[in-house]
Amino acid sequence: xxxxxxxxxxxxxxxxxxxxxxxxxxxxxxxxxxxxxxxxxxxxxxxxxxxxxxxxxxxxxxxxxxxxxxxxxxxxxxxxxxxxxxxxxxxxxxxxxxxxxxxxxxxxxxx
Amino acid sequence: xxxxxxxxxxxxxxxxxxxxxxxxxxxxxxxxxxxxxxxxxxxxxxxxxxxxxxxxxxxxxxxxxxxxxxxxxxxxxxxxxxxxxxxxxxxxxxxxxxxxxxxxxxxxxxxxxxxx
Numbered sequence: 001x002x003x004x005x006x007x008x009x010x011x012x013x014x015x016x017x018x019x020x021x022x023x024x025x026x027x028x029x030x031x032x033x034x035x036x037x038x039x040x041x042x043x044x045x046x047x048x049x050x051x052x053x054x055x056x057x058x059x060x061x062x063x064x065x066x067x068x069x070x071x072x073x074x075x076x077x078x079x080x081x082x083x084x085x086x087x088x089x090x091x092x093x094x095x096x097x098x099x100x101x102x103x104x105x106x107x108x109x110x111x
Numbered sequence: 112x113x114x115x116x117x118x119x120x121x122x123x124x125x126x127x128x129x130x131x132x133x134x135x136x137x138x139x140x141x142x143x144x145x146x147x148x149x150x151x152x153x154x155x156x157x158x159x160x161x162x163x164x165x166x167x168x169x170x171x172x173x174x175x176x177x178x179x180x181x182x183x184x185x186x187x188x189x190x191x192x193x194x195x196x197x198x199x200x201x202x203x204x205x206x207x208x209x210x211x212x213x214x215x216x217x218x219x220x221x222x223x224x225x226x227x
Contacts, residue, residue, distance in 0.1 A: 030210060030211060031210070031212065031214070031215070032210060033215060033216075035218075040199075040221075040223065041220050041221065042113070042115075042117075042201050042202075042203075042219050042220045042221045043201070043216035043218045044113060044218070045113075045215065045217060045218075047218075048212070048215050050211070050212050083137075088154075092210040092211065092214040093210070098156060098159070098167065099156075099214065099216055101153055101154045102153075103153050104153075107166075
């Protein structure tokens with residue numbers, strides 16, 4: 001079945017550094033979603049990508065939908081302590097009504 | 112604020128108790144979902160409802176019983192749970208099912224459940 005592989009599993013960075021994480025699949029996805037989850041809370045949608053090659057920004061966050069439709073990356077520029085959390089990529093299963101989630105990238109930011 | 116609310120936020124229950132989790136969405140969506148999130152595990156889809164009809168039941172034990180009385184409300188009824196059922200239970204909604212932008216899901220804050 002369709003799977004999403006996220007890397008890295010975790011990152012430890014200094015405040016002010018830029019961050020890059022990605023998500024790959026052996027299958028084609030028509031939508032890529034990036035969520036952030038903070039401790040004790042539900043995932044919050046950060047960026048949604050609906051077209052191959054699309055590059056979208058949301059403040060300090062930038063995400064791209066890979067041209068092959070099999071990957072996506074998320075960049076965070078000038079990280080701050082409140083960027084701490086788990087970042088998930090996700091995409092609706094091509095068979096419908098079952099969104100596939102990656103295992104997440106845990107981000108730790110040291111002030 | 113994502114437009115999806117869940118109550119209670121925290122719940123402690125014994126194995127013989129019966130309790131219910133409630134989810135409400137204020138987004139005018141037609142589809143609602145229950146997920147289970149255990150420590151260090153990926154999100155597990157439990158149930159999917161579209162227009163109040165259940166369209167997915169992912170081999171979930173019968174001690175979990177969902178109910179969708181209308182497109183804005185979703186319940187998860189719990190009875191005779193086991194300690195391994197302790198987890199964060201997340202509700203989500205989307206405009207519709209069937210892939211694409213309409214299936215982009217918005218999550219509630221979750222209910223942290225502890226079964227003793």
